[in-house]
Amino acid sequence: xxxxxxxxxVHRDDEMKHELQxxxxxxxxxxxxxxxxxxxxxxxxxxxxxxxxxxxxxxxTLETVRFELARLLGRSAFPxxxxxxxxxxxxxxxxxxxxxxxxxLPRQDHYTTVQELAKALVGRx
Numbered sequence: 001x002x003x004x005x006x007x008x009x010v011h012r013d014d015e016m017k018h019e020l021q022x023x024x025x026x027x028x029x030x031x032x033x034x035x036x037x038x039x040x041x042x043x044x045x046x047x048x049x050x051x052x053x054x055x056x057x058x059x060x061t062l063e064t065v066r067f068e069l070a071r072l073l074g075r076s077a078f079p080x081x082x083x084x085x086x087x088x089x090x091x092x093x094x095x096x097x098x099x100x101x102x103x104x105l106p107r108q109d110h111y112t113t114v115q116e117l118a119k120a121l122v123g124r125x
Contacts, residue, residue, distance in 0.1 A: 055101045055121040066118035068098065079112040 055065055072092045077085060082105035089099045101121050111117040 062118055062122045065122055066114055069118055070114045073114060079110055081110050082107060085111070085117065
């Protein structure tokens with residue numbers, strides 16, 4: 001039973017499924033107009049195809065870990081200890097591997113910048 005509170009109608013939903021069918025089957029854009037295609041990634045974009053960035057994973061360099069931490073935490077989280085940072089990361093829906101890595105840092109340590117935290121994590125991993 002449909003309550004009618006959907007954002008899209010049944011007809012529009014079916015139309016959208018039909019539009020995506022070619023992309024899902026082929027693995028690449030199938031439209032003839034280039035402007036419909038998503039923009040390709042730039043050379044300096046972080047790599048997200050390998051899954052979430054976390055210390056100890058392949059491809060997790062200091063720069064990628066720092067970028068991911070800065071994206072999730074921001075400036076207002078510092079200075080803080082590992083328990084506080086792990087709590088903030090949980091609230092921001094960070095990858096579990098990142099939260100676990102931060103939670104395993106020594107409790108007496110305090111970090112004033114993302115750079116310090118990233119160095120501690122990459123040095124451990």
